[in-house]
Amino acid sequence: MPKLNHKKSKELFKKAKRLIPGGVNSPVRAFSAVGGNPLFIDSAKGSKIYDVDGNEYIDYVLSWGPMILGHSHPGVVKALKKAAEKGTSFGAPTPLEIELATMVRKAYPSMEVMRMVNSGTEATMSAIRAARGFTGRDKIIKFEGCYHGHADGLLVKAGSGAATFGVPTSPGVPRDYARNTLTLPFNDLQAFKKMCERTGKNIACVILEPVVGNSGCILPKPGYLEGLRKITSKYGIVLIFDEVMTGFRVSFGGAQRAFRIKPDMTCLGKVIGGGLPVGAYGGKKEIMRKIAPDGPVYQAGTLSGNPLAMTAGIETLKILSRPDTYKKLMAKSEALEDAMKNAAKRAGIATKFYRAGSMFCTYFTNQEVYNFTDAAKTDTALFGKFFRKMIEKGVNLAPSAFEAGFMSLAHSQADINKTARAAYETFKEIS
Numbered sequence: 345m346p347k348l349n350h351k352k353s354k355e356l357f358k359k360a361k362r363l364i365p366g367g368v369n370s371p372v373r374a375f376s377a378v379g380g381n382p383l384f385i386d387s388a389k390g391s392k393i394y395d396v397d398g399n400e401y402i403d404y405v406l407s408w409g410p411m412i413l414g415h416s417h418p419g420v421v422k423a424l425k426k427a428a429e430k431g432t433s434f435g436a437p438t439p440l441e442i443e444l445a446t447m448v449r450k451a452y453p454s455m456e457v458m459r460m461v462n463s464g465t466e467a468t469m470s471a472i473r474a475a476r477g478f479t480g481r482d483k484i485i486k487f488e489g490c491y492h493g494h495a496d497g498l499l500v501k502a503g504s505g506a507a508t509f510g511v512p513t514s515p516g517v518p519r520d521y522a523r524n525t526l527t528l529p530f531n532d533l534q535a536f537k538k539m540c541e542r543t544g545k546n547i548a549c550v551i552l553e554p555v556v557g558n559s560g561c562i563l564p565k566p567g568y569l570e571g572l573r574k575i576t577s578k579y580g581i582v583l584i585f586d587e588v589m590t591g592f593r594v595s596f597g598g599a600q601r602a603f604r605i606k607p608d609m610t611c612l613g614k615v616i617g618g619g620l621p622v623g624a625y626g627g628k629k630e631i632m633r634k635i636a637p638d639g640p641v642y643q644a645g646t647l648s649g650n651p652l653a654m655t656a657g658i659e660t661l662k663i664l665s666r667p668d669t670y671k672k673l674m675a676k677s678e679a680l681e682d683a684m685k686n687a688a689k690r691a692g693i694a695t696k697f698y699r700a701g702s703m704f705c706t707y708f709t710n711q712e713v714y715n716f717t718d719a720a721k722t723d724t725a726l727f728g729k730f731f732r733k734m735i736e737k738g739v740n741l742a743p744s745a746f747e748a749g750f751m752s753l754a755h756s757q758a759d760i761n762k763t764a765r766a767a768y769e770t771f772k773e774i775s
């Protein structure tokens with residue numbers, strides 16, 4: 345197979361490195377963990393993404409999750425054009441914010457009151473502030489390998505880019521901030537129980553990705569989330585589900601609907617912005633009424649509730665709420681899972697493929713993965729080889745063994761077949 349030409353991407357990367365740290369505006373884009381140069385993108389449509397050298401790829405990154413309808417969905421683009429003509433930002437309330445919040449609350453009834461922000465990072469940071477303001481406690485618990493954005497105090501044993509580059513606790517985070525962040529292994533209810541017995545009354549909140557998408561794709565063990573819910577209620581600890589990745593992905597109602605757990609607070613992002621920068625946090629009225637101007641906990645944003653972002657979110661959720669949409673999305677995701685497992689089996693390579701709704705990952709290991717320690721033991725170097733060879737065969741995966749992949753409504757059976765063929769050939773080549 346002739347090698348793809350990446351000449352323009354390489355030139356642009358050289359230029360970008362002079363101006364931008366590592367040449368990228370978010371670390372995991374740099375391909376440092378898998379080797380090679382990042383692709384510079386020209387455009388994307390449906391399930392495909394096109395680089396500046398004119399190469400086409402089936403895209404399972406989907407802008408790290410938001411593009412659940414596929415890229416440049418005509419309905420979203422049309423609505424955005426119309427909205428842009430009316431003005432791109434007002435710094436004042438609009439009916440669009442109410443419309444999106446109403447749609448979100450319908451899908452996530454636990455979010456009785458919510459606020460729109462500009463990113464998942466803002467959502468988690470603000471939710472934790474609200475929980476601290478509500479409980480009057482300082483300490484928080486997070487789990488190893490869960491990434492909740494890059495706010496100080498959350499960059500402690502974080503997954504995603506932080507794990508990819510081996511920086512579990514980032515320099516620049518004051519020790520005093522990190523001191524209030526307690527970390528525990530995911531899926532270990534006993535460890536959580538013990539910590540709460542020791543210091544439960546000092547803990548404001550526990551924040552987790554109910555399916556960990558920032559260490560690959562780690563599912564909660566049966567009973568784990570239920571256990572967290574029970575123990576947090578006992579100690580008056582605010583249970584925060586970070587559903588930035590799992591929201592509208594694991595199911596329409598996210599992980600909380602799929603696993604039937606009602607958290608006290610929820611953070612969303614990605615899908616609810618339809619590809620524009622959005623986050624949202626919300627939850628129980630009594631907690632959210634602490635937020636300014638209703639209450640004393642301050643949180644603000646010039647572009648929060650931006651009309652273009654609200655429009656893209658509304659259009660995306662409208663399409664997602666149509667009957668049978670999730671049936672279709674889940675069928676495609678299942679078909680990919682079957683095809684990838686089959687390809688690995690035929691090629692005789694040890695992999696574990698995990699999936700929660702339309703998010704998934706492939707680990708190179710023969711052991712089950714229950715937490716970050718397990719994920720870190722998988723063969724990440726082999727993943728790097730797999731990744732590079734898949735790119736050359738026209739399949740774009742996330743450039744790290746610690747990231748999830750995503751399925752969209754635009755992916756076709758032909759895309760899945762081509763992906764499975766490429767995976768089979770690659771598995772043979774690298775095993």
Ligand code: HOZ
Pocket residue numbers: 370371372373408491504505557558747748
């Ligand atoms: N939460 C994403 C990583 N899993 C964001 C991508 C990024 O860090 O750029």
